[in-house]
Amino acid sequence: MKIFETHAHYDDEAFDRDRDSLLCEMLGASGIIDFIVNVGASWQGCVDSLKLADQYEKVYAAIGVHPSEVGELSEQDIEWLKNKAVSHSKVLAIGEIGLDYHYDTPSREVQKKWFIEQLKLAKQVCKPVIIHSREACQDTIEILKQEQAMRVGGIVHCYSYSKEAARDFLQMGFYIGIGGVITFKNAKKLVEALEYIPIERIVLETDSPYLAPQPNRGKRNDSRNITFIAERLAQIKGLCAAEVIDKTHENAVKLFGLKHT
Ligand code: NI
Numbered sequence: 553m554k555i556f557e558t559h560a561h562y563d564d565e566a567f568d569r570d571r572d573s574l575l576c577e578m579l580g581a582s583g584i585i586d587f588i589v590n591v592g593a594s595w596q597g598c599v600d601s602l603k604l605a606d607q608y609e610k611v612y613a614a615i616g617v618h619p620s621e622v623g624e625l626s627e628q629d630i631e632w633l634k635n636k637a638v639s640h641s642k643v644l645a646i647g648e649i650g651l652d653y654h655y656d657t658p659s660r661e662v663q664k665k666w667f668i669e670q671l672k673l674a675k676q677v678c679k680p681v682i683i684h685s686r687e688a689c690q691d692t693i694e695i696l697k698q699e700q701a702m703r704v705g706g707i708v709h710c711y712s713y714s715k716e717a718a719r720d721f722l723q724m725g726f727y728i729g730i731g732g733v734i735t736f737k738n739a740k741k742l743v744e745a746l747e748y749i750p751i752e753r754i755v756l757e758t759d760s761p762y763l764a765p766q767p768n769r770g771k772r773n774d775s776r777n778i779t780f781i782a783e784r785l786a787q788i789k790g791l792c793a794a795e796v797i798d799k800t801h802e803n804a805v806k807l808f809g810l811k812h813t
Pocket residue numbers: 559561591593648759
C-alpha cells in the first residue's frame with residue numbers, strides 16, 4: 553500500500569520552482585504517496601490549499617488558521633471558512649488550529665479565543681480538527697474537553713508531549729500525528745510516548761517543507777521522506793515499515809471518513 557501523508561504545506565513558497573513536477577511524481581503511478589492533506593495555516597494558505605485540492609485528484613485540503621496567525625482574524629473570516637468547509641467537497645478537516653506558547657504572539661488570550669471559535673466551527677460542519685499545540689499542553693487539553701472536541705476528533709499534529717498527555721488525547725478519540733522529529737537523536741520523550749500509543753491511533757505526516765527527518769534534516773522536506781519516519785516508528789513498535797505504512801493509511805482513511813480506494 554502507498555503512504556497517506558496527513559500534513560504538508562505544498563502551498564509554501566519553498567515549492568514555487570517545482571511544485572507541479574514534485575506532486576505529479578509523488579502521486580503518479582510509480583510514486584509512493586497515495587493521498588496528501590494540504591493543511592492551511594494562514595487565510596491565504598487556506599485559499600491555496602483549496603486550489604491545490606482542485607488541481608490534483610489525490611490532494612485534499614484542511615482549512616483553518618494557525619495560532620500564530622490568528623491576530624488579524626475576524627468573524628467574517630470564520631464565516632468564510634464555514635462556507636468553504638461545507639461547499640468544497642475536498643475539505644477533510646479544520647486545521648491547523650490550536651495554541652503556540654513558544655512564540656506567544658498574539659497573546660494567549662487571543663489564541664484561545666480563536667482556537668475555541670474554530671473548534672465550534674468544526675462541530676457545526678462535523679469535520680475533524682488538526683491541532684497545533686506547542687508548549688501549551690494543559691490549556692489545549694482543557695479547551696478540547698470543555699468544547700467537547702471528542703464529538704469531531706482529529707489529529708494532534710507533530711506530537712511533542714508526554715505519554716501521560718497522550719492518554720488524555722487518546723481518551724478524547726484523537727489520533728497522534730508523527731513526523732520527522734521521531735528520527736532526531738533527542739527524541740527520547742517522544743519515543744517513550746510512542747511505546748505507549750497504539751499503532752491504531754497513529755498517523756504519519758511530514759509538515760513539509762519543515763522538519764525533514766534524518767538523514768535529510770535541515771533540507772527542504774517533502775512527503776517522500778515519510779519512509780524514514782515509518783522505518784523509525786517500525787523499530788519502536790516492533791513492526792516492519794510496510795506494516796506501519798498500511799496501518800497508518802487505514803487509520804487516516806477512517807479518521808477523515810474517506811472511502812477505501
Ligand atoms: Ni503544519
